[in-house]
Amino acid sequence: MRYKRIHQNSILKFMRNKIGIVILIFSFSSVFSQNDVSPFIYVLGNVQDAGLPHIGCESKICLDAFNEKKKHYVTSIALIDKENQEYSLFDVTPNITEQLLMIRRDIFNKYILPKNIFITHAHIGHYTGLMYFGREALGSKGIKVNVLPRMYDFISNNGPWSQLVELGNISLNEINFRDNIKIKPNLSVIPIQVPHRDEFSETSAFLIKGPNKTALFLPDIDKWSKWSISLIEMLRNVDYAFLDATFYTNDEINRDIEEIPHPLVIETMDLLSELPDYQKDKVYFIHMNHTNQMLDANSDISRSVLKKGFNIARLGQKFSL
Numbered sequence: 001m002r003y004k005r006i007h008q009n010s011i012l013k014f015m016r017n018k019i020g021i022v023i024l025i026f027s028f029s030s031v032f033s034q035n036d037v038s039p040f041i042y043v044l045g046n047v048q049d050a051g052l053p054h055i056g057c058e059s060k061i062c063l064d065a066f067n068e069k070k071k072h073y074v075t076s077i078a079l080i081d082k083e084n085q086e087y088s089l090f091d092v093t094p095n096i097t098e099q100l101l102m103i104r105r106d107i108f109n110k111y112i113l114p115k116n117i118f119i120t121h122a123h124i125g126h127y128t129g130l131m132y133f134g135r136e137a138l139g140s141k142g143i144k145v146n147v148l149p150r151m152y153d154f155i156s157n158n159g160p161w162s163q164l165v166e167l168g169n170i171s172l173n174e175i176n177f178r179d180n181i182k183i184k185p186n187l188s189v190i191p192i193q194v195p196h197r198d199e200f201s202e203t204s205a206f207l208i209k210g211p212n213k214t215a216l217f218l219p220d221i222d223k224w225s226k227w228s229i230s231l232i233e234m235l236r237n238v239d240y241a242f243l244d245a246t247f248y249t250n251d252e253i254n255r256d257i258e259e260i261p262h263p264l265v266i267e268t269m270d271l272l273s274e275l276p277d278y279q280k281d282k283v284y285f286i287h288m289n290h291t292n293q294m295l296d297a298n299s300d301i302s303r304s305v306l307k308k309g310f311n312i313a314r315l316g317q318k319f320s321l
């Protein structure tokens with residue numbers, strides 16, 4: 001894990017240097033300096049839409065996840081603004097109940113609902129958690145859900161989602177690609193279109209701009225070559241990039257992978273292989289299918305990804321903005 005790695009590096013520096021204590025403090029705080037005013041990203045899940053355990057899966061990773069009660073949640077991140085005691089949620093997963101409890105336990109020490117929700121697209125892991133805001137569950141009032149135009153129509157015109165709008169459980173706000181959506185004077189979100197299987201909605205990535213740093217949240221895309229933007233160029237302009245890592249290789253599932261295209265992690269690493277280390281270090285792979293051994297932090301594949309200079313997003317990680 002990143003913290004561990006940084007911590008070990010820091011201790012090495014400490015041992016090698018007589019003024020190590022200064023360096024130790026400096027290098028630890030440069031990764032994540034949490035104070036009352038700096039916003040940060042908090043990782044609420046890193047699994048592909050269908051979660052872990054995965055329905056129909058009897059492999060060890062699914063049975064372990066089930067038996068050991070080790071928590072694995074579907075991909076989502078929160079943008080935490082502790083100063084104002086509020087946060088924005090990026091994607092609303094079927095694990096929303098647990099994920100909001102994580103925020104209560106680890107961040108605010110009290111139950112706070114999201115001030116803003118941003119949804120990437122209408123695939124099951126990314127929006128169906130909305131159902132828990134409805135009459136059968138929370139019965140919330142006016143939670144602001146920011147969606148792109150096709151997603152706006154999809155939710156407005158199809159039950160059960162339309163009932164959330166009719167009852168006022170959620171308040172839909174239509175946004176457009178490239179809008180600069182100000183959450184606070186020093187916090188903004190920019191939706192960016194990405195090519196994906198757009199059956200019910202368009203698909204968005206989000207640029208999240210903080211006072212000092214920018215993050216890219218891009219959990220789903222068909223292929224980097226289909227994108228109008230160069231990933232390498234994008235990486236130059238961000239500090240963290242949470243990127244689609246659904247499949248590590250194309251032989252890990254017994255279905256036609258052409259029907260569910262994603263950039264394979266080996267392809268993404270290959271595409272970025274010539275970049276300097278500090279650019280690779282911005283990448284945090286996320287949205288891993290239950291077949292992807294990167295979900296197991298101790299697997300050989302996880303180790304080899306880290307060794308190549310990339311990172312893997314893990315539950316509970318924090319990133320200063």
Ligand SMILES: [Zn+2]
Pocket residue numbers: 048049123125126219220287
């Ligand atoms: Zn997905």
Ligand SMILES: [Zn+2]
Pocket residue numbers: 121123196220
């Ligand atoms: Zn998708």
